[in-house]
Amino acid sequence: MIFVAVGTQFSFDRLIQFMDEWARDNEEEVFAQIGDGEYTPKHMKWERFLEGDQYNQNIKEASVFVSHAGMGNIISARQQQTPILVINRQFELGEHRNNHQADGLVWMGKLPGVYTADTQETLYQKIAERVDMHCPAEADNVKRDQLVQFLGDYIEGSAP
Template sequence: MIFVTVGTQLSFDRMIQAVDEWAATSDEEVVAQIGPSGLKPLHLKYQQFLTPDEFTAYMDQARAIIAHAGMGSILTALQLQKPIVILPRQAALNEHRNDHQLATAGRFRETRGIHVAMDETELLAVLQNLNTLSASDGVGPYASAALITTIRDFIEGRSV
């Protein structure tokens, strides 16, 4: 099963439409959380919103995740060692208030297990190769000791 999530604040119809188009030609079961959208996908099971328990269950069951470039979805996929395909929302397309998701996507472009698509064409190309996508090696639930020390030094005015 492939799980798709757009987060909870805004709809992301551009991504859902592209995934729905791909799902029409795929044998994969696709389940999507589509947010506050009027869109009615034809080729995937969907709900606007999920409870935290439902979200966790779908993330656990999925063999791959497709998501906006939200940190919650990315970190959860990394922790679960699931491949994640991200498509960042764009402020110019009225999908978000600013372009922080473009920055997030750029930062994670070379990270194992995170597969970045910058537009629908790239998304469809990545999805055509879904069976070959690598997963992450996992991340721990806490920051590394080195990061904590660096932050502590910065806060306390020591050179970083």
């Protein structure tokens, strides 16, 4: 199963439509948390919002977690040891109040278990490669400390 989530603050109809079209053309089950968007999926199961336990269970059971480029979902995916494929909302399309998600794709893609896409074509290509994706265990405190340090540096503007 592929789990898709857009978060709770903004709709992300473009991602939901991309994944609905992918579900139409592929055999794997897709389940999405679609938020308050206007697009209604026709080819995948969905809910507008999920409770925390169900949300985390879907992440855990997924072969890949497809998400907006939000740190909360990246952290949740890493806790469940599920690879996450993030695609950014675009300010130019009215999907967010600025382009911080686009700016963050480069450094997000350097995090273990995090894969990135910025177009529908790249998203589909990465989904096709999901069997090769992995997410390391969070038990390694050194890696967790490195992630925390990297995020702190990014917030302060000193990350590479």
